Amino acid sequence: MAIAIFFIAAAMAVAGGIGVVSFRQPIRSVLSLVVVMIALSVLFLLLSAQFIFVAQIIVYAGAVMVLFLFVIALLGPAKEIAKSRLRFQASLSALFVLALFGLLWAMLQGVTYRQPDKTADMSIFGTVQSIGLGLFTKFLYPFELTSLLLLVAAIGAIYLSRKEGDDR
Numbered sequence: 001m002a003i004a005i006f007f008i009a010a011a012m013a014v015a016g017g018i019g020v021v022s023f024r025q026p027i028r029s030v031l032s033l034v035v036v037m038i039a040l041s042v043l044f045l046l047l048s049a050q051f052i053f054v055a056q057i058i059v060y061a062g063a064v065m066v067l068f069l070f071v072i073a074l075l076g077p078a079k080e081i082a083k084s085r086l087r088f089q090a091s092l093s094a095l096f097v098l099a100l101f102g103l104l105w106a107m108l109q110g111v112t113y114r115q116p117d118k119t120a121d122m123s124i125f126g127t128v129q130s131i132g133l134g135l136f137t138k139f140l141y142p143f144e145l146t147s148l149l150l151l152v153a154a155i156g157a158i159y160l161s162r163k164e165g166d167d168r
């Protein structure tokens with residue numbers, strides 16, 4: 001049953017990803033991205049990472065996508081720009097994609113696959129306890145640095161959004 005759910009979620013993620021890049025309307029692209037985020041959260045649930053599953057839905061599929069929808073709705077539809085293509089643009093793009101796939105293939109040649117370590121306790125993987133323990137012990141300094149970076153970004157956004165002559 002878990003394998004069937006995995007393949008359904010993977011197919012949803014791939015279909016949503018294709019929808020993100022193929023739809024012309026930005027609203028439909030954002031909704032396709034919501035499908036990708038929900039499918040990704042199902043994959044986290046299959047890995048027994050319940051906290052990451054819930055956080056993925058609440059933070060990404062919920063808050064971030066709603067923010068994207070509001071920005072797109074407030075900005076309105078973009079004006080169509082005249083397309084100017086070079087004669088060799090399509091062939092150059094195809095060559096670039098082939099080069100990327102060749103690079104990916106060359107990188108995967110050196111990868112060896114092995115079974116995961118059986119000594120690790122997988123029953124606590126992705127739980128709130130294990131994430132909290134990791135954040136406040138092993139990863140305390142990167143966690144604090146990230147919070148400081150977000151604080152500076154928020155202060156910078158507030159400063160940049162002020163209008164000239166606004167002393168509030």
